[in-house]
Amino acid sequence: MRVALFGDIHANLEALEVVLADAREQGCTDFVCLGDVVGYNANPSECLEIVRALNCPVVKGNHDEDAAGDHSLDSMNPTAASALIWTREQLTEDQREWLRKLRMVRQVSDFTIVHSTLDQPANWNYVTNRFDAMSNFSYQFTQVCFHGHTHVPRVYVKDSKVHEVAAESVQIEAGSKYFINAGSVGQPRDGDWRACYAIYDIDTRLVVFRRLEYDIAKTQQKILDAGLPEMLAARLADGR
Ligand code: ZN
16 A cells, blocks of 8 residues: 655645646555645645545644634744735635644554654644654654654654664664654755655555656746745745
8 A cells, every 4th residue: 555645735736736646646545644735825725625635634734723723923934924814815714624623643554644743743843853853752652653844855763763864765664763754745945846745655664755846837926926925936946
């Protein structure tokens, strides 16, 4: 069984469509969403309905939480906040309710999913080094956990110590634990603009990362047409 793990879509419809088509071509029969379906880009409603129609496990991201609520976004950076205020206006009450009901952590098959980290997931901490990963591993009770949030594909392994290995293909080995960031579909930040997701083959225990080109010019034009901050269109091309 091959499972597609995808998250940080951030309302980027062109990237999401390419990822889902590729996952099906690659023989994925199951889909798992790592959160942040909305925020930043111009198609929140369309992306939400595509993910909802998959009827797959989804965990809540911080942008999902902020788009679903009515609380002040004053403490957030102004670009993200203005996109979220716009996003709130695009979503129906039914869609906001769907986002509100998403769970923070789920177990799927033999692995766990969370948007940020299992160490206080509602605090939305970023895992950017092995010390952050150590905090997660203290709360990780399955051998493998997938997450997102930083928009950077990363693989942390815990054997006799916690270390990072290249986010290429990863063979899950007995005796080790894995905390794997599947990267971002709709706003990658590792310097590579292409949409990113991961495939986990549960039978061979192999995780592979996929990078895919999409119609970025179309996504950028939609951002500008919507009156969203120009910087959100520019950053897509930089992969930052
Ligand atoms: Zn995100």
